Amino acid sequence: MLPVHSHLTCHIWQDVICTLKIKLARISSQMQSPSSLRSFCAAAKEMTVRDALNSAIDEEMSADSKVYLMGEEVGEYQGAYKISKGLLQKFGPDRVLDTPITEAGFTGIGVGSAFYGLKPIVEFMTFNFAMQAIDHIINSAAKTNYMSAGQISVPIVFRGPNGAAAGVAAQHSQCFAAWYGSCPGLKVLSPYSAEDARGLLKAAIRDPDPVVFLENEILYGEAFPVSAEVLDPSFVLPIGKAKIEREGTDVTVTAFSKMVGYALKAAEILEKEGINVEVINLRSIRPLDRATINQSVRKTNRLVTVEEGWPQHGIGAEICTSVVEESFDYLDAPVERITGADVPMPYAANLERMAVPQIEDIVRAVKRACSRSARGK
Amino acid sequence: MAYVMRSSPSVQSGSLAPHSSASSVSSSASSSSYILRLGALNSQRSGRLSITRRAIGTANRRTRKPHGVSASTSELVAEKPSIKNALAITREEGLILYEDMVLGRSFEDMCAQMYYRGKMFGFVHLYNGQEAVSTGFVKCLKPEDYVCSTYRDHVHALSKGVPARAVMSELFGKATGICRGQGGSMHMFSKEHGLLGGFAFIGEGIPVATGAAFKTKYEREVLKNDKADAVTVAFFGDGTCNNGQFFECLNMAALWKLPIIFVVENNLWAIGMSHYRATSVPEIWKKGPAFGMPGIHVDGMDVLKVREVALEAVARARRGDGPTLVECETYRFRGHSLADPDELRKPAEKAHYAARDPIIALKKYLLESGLVDETDLRSIDKKIDEIVEDAVEFADASPLPPRSQLLENVFADPKGFGIGPDGKYRCEDPAFTAGTAQV
Numbered sequence: 001m002l003p004v005h006s007h008l009t010c011h012i013w014q015d016v017i018c019t020l021k022i023k024l025a026r027i028s029s030q031m032q033s034p035s036s037l038r039s040f041c042a043a044a045k046e047m048t049v050r051d052a053l054n055s056a057i058d059e060e061m062s063a064d065s066k067v068y069l070m071g072e073e074v075g076e077y078q079g080a081y082k083i084s085k086g087l088l089q090k091f092g093p094d095r096v097l098d099t100p101i102t103e104a105g106f107t108g109i110g111v112g113s114a115f116y117g118l119k120p121i122v123e124f125m126t127f128n129f130a131m132q133a134i135d136h137i138i139n140s141a142a143k144t145n146y147m148s149a150g151q152i153s154v155p156i157v158f159r160g161p162n163g164a165a166a167g168v169a170a171q172h173s174q175c176f177a178a179w180y181g182s183c184p185g186l187k188v189l190s191p192y193s194a195e196d197a198r199g200l201l202k203a204a205i206r207d208p209d210p211v212v213f214l215e216n217e218i219l220y221g222e223a224f225p226v227s228a229e230v231l232d233p234s235f236v237l238p239i240g241k242a243k244i245e246r247e248g249t250d251v252t253v254t255a256f257s258k259m260v261g262y263a264l265k266a267a268e269i270l271e272k273e274g275i276n277v278e279v280i281n282l283r284s285i286r287p288l289d290r291a292t293i294n295q296s297v298r299k300t301n302r303l304v305t306v307e308e309g310w311p312q313h314g315i316g317a318e319i320c321t322s323v324v325e326e327s328f329d330y331l332d333a334p335v336e337r338i339t340g341a342d343v344p345m346p347y348a349a350n351l352e353r354m355a356v357p358q359i360e361d362i363v364r365a366v367k368r369a370c371s372r373s374a375r376g377k
Numbered sequence: 378m379a380y381v382m383r384s385s386p387s388v389q390s391g392s393l394a395p396h397s398s399a400s401s402v403s404s405s406a407s408s409s410s411y412i413l414r415l416g417a418l419n420s421q422r423s424g425r426l427s428i429t430r431r432a433i434g435t436a437n438r439r440t441r442k443p444h445g446v447s448a449s450t451s452e453l454v455a456e457k458p459s460i461k462n463a464l465a466i467t468r469e470e471g472l473i474l475y476e477d478m479v480l481g482r483s484f485e486d487m488c489a490q491m492y493y494r495g496k497m498f499g500f501v502h503l504y505n506g507q508e509a510v511s512t513g514f515v516k517c518l519k520p521e522d523y524v525c526s527t528y529r530d531h532v533h534a535l536s537k538g539v540p541a542r543a544v545m546s547e548l549f550g551k552a553t554g555i556c557r558g559q560g561g562s563m564h565m566f567s568k569e570h571g572l573l574g575g576f577a578f579i580g581e582g583i584p585v586a587t588g589a590a591f592k593t594k595y596e597r598e599v600l601k602n603d604k605a606d607a608v609t610v611a612f613f614g615d616g617t618c619n620n621g622q623f624f625e626c627l628n629m630a631a632l633w634k635l636p637i638i639f640v641v642e643n644n645l646w647a648i649g650m651s652h653y654r655a656t657s658v659p660e661i662w663k664k665g666p667a668f669g670m671p672g673i674h675v676d677g678m679d680v681l682k683v684r685e686v687a688l689e690a691v692a693r694a695r696r697g698d699g700p701t702l703v704e705c706e707t708y709r710f711r712g713h714s715l716a717d718p719d720e721l722r723k724p725a726e727k728a729h730y731a732a733r734d735p736i737i738a739l740k741k742y743l744l745e746s747g748l749v750d751e752t753d754l755r756s757i758d759k760k761i762d763e764i765v766e767d768a769v770e771f772a773d774a775s776p777l778p779p780r781s782q783l784l785e786n787v788f789a790d791p792k793g794f795g796i797g798p799d800g801k802y803r804c805e806d807p808a809f810t811a812g813t814a815q816v
Contacts, residue, residue, distance in 0.1 A: 100628060100629065102628065104584065104621060104625060105587070105622055105628070106625075108584020108622065109629065111588055112525075112585035112586060113592040114588070115589060116523075117592070140576070140581060144566070145786050145789055146786050147556060147560040148556050148564075148566035148567075148568070148786075149559045151567065153789035185787050185788065207790060208790050209788045239793070241796065284795075287793060290796070290798065291796045291799075
């Protein structure tokens with residue numbers, strides 16, 4: 001639906017954006033506002049994930065002149081998803097670079113410039129296109145600090161939307177969290193809320209290692225409440241720490257990115273049925289916060305992992321194994337994982353709905369995890 | 378044949394002139410000298426380039442014509458006949474070039490010996506025969522300049538100043554290697570000497586090199602550092618010139634006028650694949666003008682010619698006039714790697730290039746021109762032998778990396794290993810640095 005790598009005239013884009021807005025409105029009306037589930041103090045300000053990312057990049061580029069942004073359509077087009085809106089006007093074409101459609105080339109250029117101290121932010125229109133550059137992400141960015149025995153570090157951020165959008169079909173919908181998450185030398189982050197987006201992106205830009213920053217296109221337009229602390233220019237979140245979005249006692253549900261919202265919604269439904277769900281927002285795929293996850297499972301004794309990506313060798317597989325390795329005696333039920341279907345993403349809307357986890361799937365899996373217990377709860 | 382250049386003005390002005398956009402036509406006349414024009418033989422413009430050309434447009438590409446055959450006038454930019462007197466090399470420079478090439482050759486020969494004795498392992502790709510290219514280019518660079526290479530990187534490292542001991546230890550996999558044994562033959566990095574690697578995938582180093590050149594430009598224009606004028610030289614082979622990343626970088630380097638020199642070490646063979654079987658237009662230098670930069674072809678077995686081209690290309694980049702593509706006709710005397718039986722190359726071809734051994738050629742020139750005498754060269758040979766033997770002894774005596782090195786340097790920020798079950802960062806666990814932590 002969102003055509004990429006093609007040249008569209010303005011009015012077609014407006015149609016597309018209109019349709020997308022309607023879709024988003026539909027999606028957000030289905031999801032209850034998450035503000036009631038927040039445990040921090042109520043804040044007057046709301047911020048969309050898009051604005052959060054934009055403000056994070058803006059502030060980091062203002063603070064450090066070695067930071068620059070590079071990617072397709074990031075400059076004059078204001079960003080394919082408008083994440084870099086206003087940045088070209090503010091920082092000029094030397095720091096906000098529109099590149100030709102040459103992922104391998106410009107990603108390698110970003111990596112090469114990072115070898116000697118610049119701090120590029122490489123934007124991929126979606127992470128699907130990053131597959132054309134994955135050689136540089138893995139072989140020249142992730143492995144270089146190790147291969148050079150610490151001489152050359154690569155302070156680069158690779159960011160862009162990841163995972164399924166709405167009706168964009170197989171080649172635009174893959175979730176890459178598991179692929180990048182398995183690679184040593186990379187840090188992989190996936191924000192959910194505006195607070196996550198701001199804090200984690202700032203941390204990623206300041207980090208001396210290569211960071212893969214997996215955003216979600218559907219979340220860009222979603223607004224979250226943000227406290228004054230989050231809006232502060234020096235706000236960063238630690239890399240490698242998960243967040244307990246909702247505290248609970250009966251079952252632990254882990255999720256990242258868009259699935260956190262679904263898990264929270266599922267938790268509300270389950271609350272009415274007497275099941276008290278603890279939702280963990282992973283935030284960091286690599287390094288995975290095994291400590292928090294295990295601590296939670298030791299409390300609740302049950303685990304359900306949720307992700308949008310494919311099941312085999314997925315994030316859920318890793319979390320389940322981690323829990324089995326470290327907290328086996330605490331488990332009252334087999335671990336459950338909910339993932340996307342083991343198929344390339346279909347186009348038809350009803351098939352697409354079946355190919356990614358929905359709230360009902362999470363509810364069902366949690367109930368399954370709870371009803372299998374040896375001791376009644 | 379599709380690649381025969383016609384000499385009609387319309388073709389040239391249309392397809393080859395760096396055109397109307399002001400940024401691609403620099404004010405200095407040197408860029409315009411690379412436009413193919415009618416009757417441009419021996420034209421001397423301010424950006425003089427020495428280019429020895431072989432015939433272009435011949436039907437049969439299987440046999441390379443010996444160099445020195447004149448090309449048709451309509452197809453040349455500028456041809457300089459190889460007048461050695463014009464190359465004006467001093468005695469000191471001559472000795473430096475000789476020493477560097479002999480170091481490269483002796484080192485690689487020693488590598489072969491060590492490999493067959495089992496001291497070195499894995500993939501080892503030797504540079505014998507191509508020394509003129511490395512020496513010719515790298516000896517024109519300043520210490521702050523960058524060199525980016527491929528898996529055939531030992532000699533680039535040595536030319537750039539990495540000590541022979543450090544390279545040999547790295548090949549032996551010892552802790553005293555330039556990368557402490559973590560990189561190996563194909564991954565030589567040296568921050569101190571500006572060696573960007575060492576890449577196993579062909580074409581991978583080209584964007585990285587372009588990034589280093591980009592960094593120079595960024596330093597000048599954004600960070601306002603006028604002294605930033607580091608030039609980057611990217612070395613790669615003929616096989617790479619069919620790879621997409623090569624073209625992507627030619628485009629971006631010309632588009633952004635980056636201070637980079639793309640040096641093609643065309644040794645005619647990519648393992649067992651002949652360049653002519655793999656490439657639709659075998660003249661790699663022609664791909665430069667297609668992207669708006671000069672494309673030069675030079676005899677890569679002659680270090681003085683390579684040096685002259687290199688000096689001009691480096692000066693051009695340092696001035697800010699943008700990138701250059703230099704194709705060096707060269708040859709590797711050994712197989713692709715030490716595991717390659719090298720059965721496909723014809724003995725006649727090997728003999729032809731063996732007769733053009735760059736070291737012998739330079740030696741002959743230095744002696745004939747009276748710049749040096751036999752004793753100077755023999756003392757250099759002896760010195761290099763000692764250096765190489767010392768390197769082997771040093772590497773032999775060096776320790777293997779300690780266990781703790783396994784987990785080190787995965788991240789610049791070791792907290793990247795995350796948080797352990799005790800809630801503290803894993804890198805703070807004492808067992809982590811001892812190499813006994815479970816991660």
